[in-house]
Amino acid sequence: MSKLLPEFPWDRLEPYKATASAHPDGIVDLSVGTPVDPVPQLVQQALTDAADSPGYPTVWGTPALRDALVGWSRRRLGATGLTHRHVLPLVGSKELVASLPTQLGLGPGDRVAYPRLAYPTYEVGARLAGADHVVYDDPWELDPDGLRLLWLNSPSNPTGRVLTADELRRTVAWAREHGVLLVSDECYLELGWEAEPVSVLHPDVCGGSYDGLVAVHSLSKRSNLAGYRAAFLVGDPAVLGELLEIRKHGGFMVPAPVQAATVAALGDTAHVTEQRARYAARREALRGALEANGFRIEHSEASLYLWATRDEPCWDTVGDLAKHGVLVAPGEFYGDAGARFVRVAFTATDERVRAAVQRLGG
Incomplete structure (x- = not known):
């Protein structure tokens, strides 16, 4: 089965990580984008209070959890008319992305579409199911023949691009016209900086109907819960x-x-x-340092990353920054269109961000 999959991208970064780690002041790892700040105390307390849980949990979750998912989706996404039947807990969002085509029963002859620059696991999910995969620039220009699953990602990983309500509406209408399931990865929705991300489930986008629509949400980034594997679906x-x-x-x-x-x-x-305030300060500091170092930042109006380029091959950029003890992700990980970009996460500690800024001459 593993032969169906591409090489695990992060393994290719290991030599550069070794170079960066050799810096006298240690590595500044801005590659993976894992949270480093404390888990909120009230969350830790809730986890501790529920530690005596000897029985099996249910897949659908407790009524209290479903209430919380529905309530948050109403408040934050603007979704209306939700019930418990509109929500489903996940063991982290990555397992869903990787297994959704299989769980939907897709296979040979079916197609899965995702953005040209995208989280690699969309492709992995299609491959694991034995389905075909196709990338797009504008989803409504896709050939709908055999297309069973259409991924949206706004805010985007890696670019931080935010789709407008008009773009979302047009895509929803197209998917419904052609009977294609639309799944919107909105895990960075609460991290808009220069734009306010809108959910595909907002009534201005979906018309108050969730037919053919599912949104994916995660607590990894908004609440520093990557280690908890807490995520959920909302929709049809x-x-x-x-x-x-x-x-x-x-x-x-x-x-x-x-x-x-x-x-x-x-x-x-x-x-x-x-x-958000922590991330905003780190983002501002790193953006200024990168621009002063000759980088151009594109998109990046939301999410936890800066999509940066010096108009050179991405691995050259990765290698140069590694010599300064700074590790970033090559844009090639996210598709051929990223071959001259790097993705710079601002999830490191304040101290490490200051170190990176200093090394970049900021």
């Missing part, structure tokens, strides 16, 4: 109901303490505001 109850039945058989269960922690995290906005 017919699609989510089918996935629920399949996932029951597969045992895709979010641990009970993590369910309790998710309820606490979704019920609080103070820690989100505090974390």
Whole structure:
């Protein structure tokens, strides 16, 4: 089965990581984009309080968790008319992205589409199912023949691009016209900087109907819960109901303490505001240092990354920065169109960001 997959991209970065790690002041790792700040105290407390959970959790989650998912989606996404049937917990969003085509029953002859510059796991999911995969610039220009799953990603990983409400509406209309399931990866939705991301489930986009639409959300970035593997789906109850039945058989269960922690995290906005402020300061510092070092920043109006280029092959940029002890991700990881870009995460600690700025001459 592994022969169906491309080389794991991060393995290719290891030699550059070794170079960066040899810097006298240590590595500044701006590549993967893993959270480094503390888990909010109220979330830690909720996890601890639920630690005595000897029984099996349910795949659909507790009623309290489903209430929290519905309530947050109403408040933050503007989604209306939601019930428990419109939500489904996930064991982190990556497992869903990698397994969704298989869980939907896709296979040879079916096609999965995703943006030309995109998170590599969209392709992985198609390959694992034995389905074909195709990239797009504008989704409504795709050939709908055999297309079963259309991925959107706004804000984008890696570019930070935000799709407008008009672009989302046009894509929703096109997908519905051609009977294509549209799944919108919105894991960075709460991290808009120069644009306000809109969910595909907002009534201005979907017309108040969730037919053929599913949105993916995660607490990894907004609440520093990457280590908890806490995420969820919101959308078409017919699609989510089918996935629920399949996932029951597969045992895709979010641990009970993590369910309790998710309820606490979704019920609080103070820690989100505090974390946004941290990221905003780091983003400003790194952007200034990169631009002073000859980089051009494109898109990057949202998410946790700066999409940067010096108009040279991305591996040359990676190698040069590694000599300064700074590790970034080559744009090639996200598609051939990224071959002259690097993705720079601003998830390092304040101290490490200051080190990077100093090394870049900022």
